[in-house]
Amino acid sequence: MAKLVFTPNIQRHVECPETEAAGGSVREVLDSAFTSNPQARSYVLDDQAALRRHMTIFVDGRSIRDRVRLSDPVAASSTVYVFQALSGG
Amino acid sequence: MNDTILVSTRKGLFWVARKNGGWDIDRTDFLGDNVSLTLTDPRSGRHFVALDHGHFGVKMHRSTPEGWEEIAAPAYPPKPEGVEENDMWGRPLAWSTARIWALQAGGTDEPGVIWCGTLPGGLFRSTDHGDSWEMIRPLWDHPKRKQWMGGGADLPGIHSILVDPRDSRRVWIAVSTGGIWFTEDAGASWTQRGEGMRAEYVAPELTHDPIAQDVHCLAQCPAAPHRMWVQHHNGIFVSSDEGKTFNEIIEVEPSTFGFPVVVHPQDPDTAWFVPETKDEKRIPRDGRLVVTRTRDGGKTFDILTKGLPQRHAYDVVYRHALTLDGTGDRLAFGSTTGGLWVSENQGNHWSNITSTLPPIYAVRFV
Numbered sequence: 001m002a003k004l005v006f007t008p009n010i011q012r013h014v015e016c017p018e019t020e021a022a023g024g025s026v027r028e029v030l031d032s033a034f035t036s037n038p039q040a041r042s043y044v045l046d047d048q049a050a051l052r053r054h055m056t057i058f059v060d061g062r063s064i065r066d067r068v069r070l071s072d073p074v075a076a077s078s079t080v081y082v083f084q085a086l087s088g089g
Numbered sequence: 090m091n092d093t094i095l096v097s098t099r100k101g102l103f104w105v106a107r108k109n110g111g112w113d114i115d116r117t118d119f120l121g122d123n124v125s126l127t128l129t130d131p132r133s134g135r136h137f138v139a140l141d142h143g144h145f146g147v148k149m150h151r152s153t154p155e156g157w158e159e160i161a162a163p164a165y166p167p168k169p170e171g172v173e174e175n176d177m178w179g180r181p182l183a184w185s186t187a188r189i190w191a192l193q194a195g196g197t198d199e200p201g202v203i204w205c206g207t208l209p210g211g212l213f214r215s216t217d218h219g220d221s222w223e224m225i226r227p228l229w230d231h232p233k234r235k236q237w238m239g240g241g242a243d244l245p246g247i248h249s250i251l252v253d254p255r256d257s258r259r260v261w262i263a264v265s266t267g268g269i270w271f272t273e274d275a276g277a278s279w280t281q282r283g284e285g286m287r288a289e290y291v292a293p294e295l296t297h298d299p300i301a302q303d304v305h306c307l308a309q310c311p312a313a314p315h316r317m318w319v320q321h322h323n324g325i326f327v328s329s330d331e332g333k334t335f336n337e338i339i340e341v342e343p344s345t346f347g348f349p350v351v352v353h354p355q356d357p358d359t360a361w362f363v364p365e366t367k368d369e370k371r372i373p374r375d376g377r378l379v380v381t382r383t384r385d386g387g388k389t390f391d392i393l394t395k396g397l398p399q400r401h402a403y404d405v406v407y408r409h410a411l412t413l414d415g416t417g418d419r420l421a422f423g424s425t426t427g428g429l430w431v432s433e434n435q436g437n438h439w440s441n442i443t444s445t446l447p448p449i450y451a452v453r454f455v
Contacts, residue, residue, distance in 0.1 A: 013145060039159065043145040047165040047185035054144040084144045
């Protein structure tokens with residue numbers, strides 16, 4: 001399972017501990033994590049389940065390309081970081 | 090009299106209370122967070138707070154005896170595949186709550202009902218005290234909704250919601266920009282209101298089109314719901330027929346430009362405004378912060394200055410930042426530069442509570 005790490009800034013609003021989550025894409029990994037932590041979903045995704053405008057996600061150090069469908073692949077050995085973008089602060 | 094004021098600011102929620110004859114900050118919540126609006130439900134006594142966390146989106150919290158709890162925020166339905174809709178700038182319109190801009194309790198006969206207006210133009214209704222929200226699709230799907238435009242923000246937004254005290258199914262909303270809309274079946278169908286308003290900022294063919302009107306704030310007298318007041322982008326308008334038609338009030342000193350309007354709860358002829366110089370100069374005229382008040386339906390206005398700064402004041406008062414209590418005697422307002430004032434006598438004299446708050450978005454008596 002992939003390792004999933006959330007920005008420290010989100011912790012003030014909703015607890016999002018580092019976790020391991022199953023899935024072959026960013027979407028599947030996030031869905032897996034949000035199943036056990038549903039409150040966190042709307043902090044990361046917008047009403048259409050796309051990545052929020054001023055959030056960013058890295059998979060193994062690379063920024064994801066598909067911010068709408070979140071189809072970027074994730075390997076079992078991957079680390080997924082959910083960060084704030086520096087824009088929009 | 091209401092002895093507590095909730096002040097929503099760019100950096101937190103401030104409770105201001107009246108004690109020993111004076112007002113002071115009594116409590117703070119959500120410090121550091123962007124609090125855009127509050128609602129105190131007069132039927133349940135519960136407080137609702139709208140937050141805008143920027144990166145993390147718009148959130149809603151509700152008071153409990155133990156403290157605040159996060160509840161559902163209004164969320165737009167899935168955008169159907171193939172539906173393409175652009176905003177006025179040609180960019181794809183995101184079906185996603187960009188801001189909560191109006192919160193209004195339903196009628197006394199529907200205790201769990203709360204209305205919520207948002208950017209980019211969605212109206213929502215909860216029937217369970219905010220546990221869940223349903224978008225009012227007949228309004229969102231109305232073909233004319235796509236003619237709404239940005240005004241106070243890049244996106245259109247619903248900032249005023251009025252529930253008829255005689256019949257809770259009858260609701261008026263106002264849109265910046267999109268004019269006034271009315272339902273008499275709790276949102277199942279909608280009609281445009283607001284003939285008689287005038288827009289200076291559009292092509293001449295659209296000047297009198299009700300949908301082109303940038304209503305900054307719509308207010309209604311609870312004891313005489315036929316009377317409505319509008320603070321508009323280029324003037325003040327008053328209606329005596331539930332918003333069907335409006336007459337313009339002209340030549341009000343120092344200006345007819347501003348954002349908020351409040352109406353006396355018993356006297357439909359008495360209303361208050363906080364003028365700025367003009368659209369393209371959004372500061373008090375000559376650096377003098379004043380409140381204007383009419384007691385005769387707009388024939389004449391008093392310029393209220395006692396207790397307000399009369400030199401080098403550059404306070405702007407947003408549409409939700411002027412309020413009055415149920416007696417109609419006590420008023421309060423807050424400004425973009427963090428000033429907060431209260432009056433115990435309909436604005437004849439104002440007391441400054443603080444001048445050092447963060448930018449103030451909304452002021453509400455509890």
